[in-house]
Amino acid sequence: MSAEARQAFARQAKEAFSGLLLAAAEALRVEVRLLDLRGEVIAGSGATDRGVAAPRLRAPIEHRGVTLGQLEAIPGCPAHEPLLRALAEQIAARFGGEQDLDRIADRLGQAYDEINLLYRFTRIQQPDRSLAENTVDLLAETAEMITPRLLILGRADGQPLQWHCPLATDRPQALRWLVHAPENLAAVQAEFARRALRPEGPGERCPGALLTPHGMIDYLLVPVRTRAETSGFVGLFRADQEAPLETGEVRLLECLAKELSHGATYHRLLEELNEMLFSTVRGLVAAIDAKDEYTRGHSQRVYHISLLIAERLGLPAEELQAVSWAALLHDVGKIAIDRAILNKPGRLTDDEYRMIQTHPARGCRVLEPIPQLRGILPGIRHHHERWDGRGYPDGLQGEAIPLVARIIGVADTYDAIVSTRAYRQAGTLDHALAEIERGLGTQFDPRIVPVFLELAAEGALAALTPEAEGNQAAA
Numbered sequence: 001m002s003a004e005a006r007q008a009f010a011r012q013a014k015e016a017f018s019g020l021l022l023a024a025a026e027a028l029r030v031e032v033r034l035l036d037l038r039g040e041v042i043a044g045s046g047a048t049d050r051g052v053a054a055p056r057l058r059a060p061i062e063h064r065g066v067t068l069g070q071l072e073a074i075p076g077c078p079a080h081e082p083l084l085r086a087l088a089e090q091i092a093a094r095f096g097g098e099q100d101l102d103r104i105a106d107r108l109g110q111a112y113d114e115i116n117l118l119y120r121f122t123r124i125q126q127p128d129r130s131l132a133e134n135t136v137d138l139l140a141e142t143a144e145m146i147t148p149r150l151l152i153l154g155r156a157d158g159q160p161l162q163w164h165c166p167l168a169t170d171r172p173q174a175l176r177w178l179v180h181a182p183e184n185l186a187a188v189q190a191e192f193a194r195r196a197l198r199p200e201g202p203g204e205r206c207p208g209a210l211l212t213p214h215g216m217i218d219y220l221l222v223p224v225r226t227r228a229e230t231s232g233f234v235g236l237f238r239a240d241q242e243a244p245l246e247t248g249e250v251r252l253l254e255c256l257a258k259e260l261s262h263g264a265t266y267h268r269l270l271e272e273l274n275e276m277l278f279s280t281v282r283g284l285v286a287a288i289d290a291k292d293e294y295t296r297g298h299s300q301r302v303y304h305i306s307l308l309i310a311e312r313l314g315l316p317a318e319e320l321q322a323v324s325w326a327a328l329l330h331d332v333g334k335i336a337i338d339r340a341i342l343n344k345p346g347r348l349t350d351d352e353y354r355m356i357q358t359h360p361a362r363g364c365r366v367l368e369p370i371p372q373l374r375g376i377l378p379g380i381r382h383h384h385e386r387w388d389g390r391g392y393p394d395g396l397q398g399e400a401i402p403l404v405a406r407i408i409g410v411a412d413t414y415d416a417i418v419s420t421r422a423y424r425q426a427g428t429l430d431h432a433l434a435e436i437e438r439g440l441g442t443q444f445d446p447r448i449v450p451v452f453l454e455l456a457a458e459g460a461l462a463a464l465t466p467e468a469e470g471n472q473a474a475a
C-alpha cells in the first residue's frame with residue numbers, strides 16, 4: 001500500500017503541486033522543490049541549482065504514517081522551517097484527500113458493478129427455466145463483465161469441465177491449452193477436490209498456480225455449494241504475462257458463486273418437493289384404483305408404460321415429468337362417475353356411454369385449481385382422442401392431439417385389453433399387441449406404435465400386466 005501511495009505521489013506531484021511550489025518560491029525568494037525518497041527531484045521551482053555548497057532545508061511529506069517524499073528549500077534558512085513544514089503538511093493533506101476520493105470512487109465503482117451484476121442475475125434466474133439454462137446464462141453474463149479473463153465452471157468430483165467462456169485465438173496459449181482437453185484441467189480439479197474433502201471445507205477462496213507447457217497460470221477458485229455440500233467451483237484464470245486479478249473481479253466471482261449456489265439449492269429443493277408430491281399422489285391414485293377390483297393398479301401401469309414409451313422416444317426431462325403426472329392422473333375424472341356405470345357388466349346405454357365420455361373433462365376440472373398441474377391438463381383431456389379424429393372429447397386429429405395424450409392413449413388401451421373388466425375377461429398379450437398394431441394410423445400415432453411394439457418385443461412390458469402383478473403379490 002505504501003509503495004503504491006509513493007508511486008501515485010510521484011506520478012501526480014508535478015502536475016498537482018508545481019503552482020504551489022512556484023508561489024512558495026516567489027514568497028520566500030528561494031528554490032522550492034519536491035524530492036522522492038531517493039532524493040530525486042520530481043517537481044520544483046528551480047531551473048538552476050545554486051550549488052552543492054548552498055544550505056538546504058528539508059521537511060518530510062507524510063500521509064497516514066507513510067513518507068511520500070520531501071520538500072526542499074535552497075538556500076535553506078532556519079527561519080523558513082515553520083513555513084516549509086506547513087507547506088509540506090498542506091501538500092500531504094491535498095494528496096491524501098485526492099487519494100481518499102479515488103478510493104471512494106473505486107469502491108463506488110465496485111459496488112455499482114456488484115449491484116449491476118446482481119440485477120442482471122435476478123433477470124436471468126427464472127424458476128420456470130431449467131437449472132442448466134440459468135447456470136449457463138449467469139456464467140456468460142459474468143464472463144462478459146470480466147472479459148478477457150478465463151472463467152470456468154468445474155465440478156468438485158473431478159468430472160470433465162462443465163463450462164468455460166469462449167477464448168479468442170489471440171488469448172495466451174497457456175489458457176487455450178488449459179481448456180483444450182479435459183485432462184489439462186485435471187490438476188486444478190484434483191487440487192480443488194483435495195481441499196473440498198478437508199473437514200473444514202475448501203474455504204471461500206482457493207488460489208493456486210499451474211505450470212503448463214506454455215507458461216504459468218494463476219487462478220482463483222470459489223466453491224459453489226448446494227445446501228451443505230460443495231458441488232463445484234467457479235474459477236478465474238490468468239496467464240503470467242497478464243495483469244493480476246483485481247479486487248473487483250474477485251468480488252464478482254464470489255457474487256457469481258453465491259448466485260449459482262442459490263440456484264442449485266433452489267432447484268434441489270424443488271426436485272425434492274416434486275418427488276414428495278408425486279409419491280403422495282401415486283399413493284392416493286393407488287388407493288382410488290384399489291377400491292375397484294377391475295381397475296386396481298391401472299393408473300400405475302399406464303404411468304410405467306407411458307414413461308417407457310416417452311423415454312424411448314427421447315423426450316427431454318421436463319416432458320418426461322409431464323408424461324408421468326398426466327399418465328398417473330389420466331382417469332382421475334372417473335371419481336365423479338357413478339360406480340354402477342363404471343362396473344356395469346352388460347352393454348352401456350347411450351346416456352351411460354356419454355357419461356363415461358365426460359371423465360377426461362371432469363378430470364381436468366378436478367385438477368385445474370392446482371397451478372403446478374396446469375401443464376398436464378391437455379394430456380388428461382385428450383387421452384381418448386384418436387389419430388383419425390374419431391375420438392373424444394374434441395375429435396382432435398393427428399398431431400393436433402398433444403403428444404403426451406397420444407402416448408397415454410396407447411398405454412391405456414393396452415392395459416385395458418390385458419385387464420379383466422366387469423363386462424369381459426382379460427385379453428391375452430398377443431391379442432393386445434395385435435389390436436395396437438391394427439390401430440396404427442387410425443386410432444394411434446403411427447410413430448408411437450412401432451416404439452410400443454419394440455418395447456413389448458424386448459420384454460419391457462412383461463412385468464406390467466395385472467396378471468404379472470397378481471403373481472408378484474402371491475409370491
Ligand SMILES: [Fe+2]
Nearest residue numbers: 330331383384
Ligand atoms: Fe380414460
